[in-house]
Amino acid sequence: MKINMSLIIRPETPSDYPAITEVNDLAFGQVDEGKLVENLRKNPKFIPELSLVAEVDGKIVGHLLFFPIIIKCRNGNEKEIISLAPVAVLPEFQKPGVGGELIREGLKVCQK
Numbered sequence: 001m002k003i004n005m006s007l008i009i010r011p012e013t014p015s016d017y018p019a020i021t022e023v024n025d026l027a028f029g030q031v032d033e034g035k036l037v038e039n040l041r042k043n044p045k046f047i048p049e050l051s052l053v054a055e056v057d058g059k060i061v062g063h064l065l066f067f068p069i070i071i072k073c074r075n076g077n078e079k080e081i082i083s084l085a086p087v088a089v090l091p092e093f094q095k096p097g098v099g100g101e102l103i104r105e106g107l108k109v110c111q112k
Helices: 014-028 031-042 098-111
Strands: 008-011 051-056 059-072 078-089
Touching: 008 098, 014 031, 014 051, 014 059, 014 078, 031 059, 031 078, 051 098, 059 098, 078 098
Parallel strands: none
Antiparallel strands: 008 051, 051 059, 059 078
8 A cells, every 4th residue: 555645643632542542452453552552641751742643534544652761771870761652553554654654753753
């Protein structure tokens, strides 16, 4: 499948939550991925602008979430970074680059 020029990548909105859960569940073949995203939203470190959706013709076909995490070094130092996980694309939209577009746009948002 070729990516339709109508691919739109934007921040999630609360009305997107059911579709995001479905995309994650179907992409990974298990309900735990959708629950993971739901639980991360409840975390005070959640940054709504770093949870993006990909739409094709008005349908959410992909989702990406960047989330802050703490890296603990062997020397005892800690550093907060942004982690990418999950990235999910509906199975029928995998391969033509939807995930890559989500990641590229997400990295731009992270840099801001």
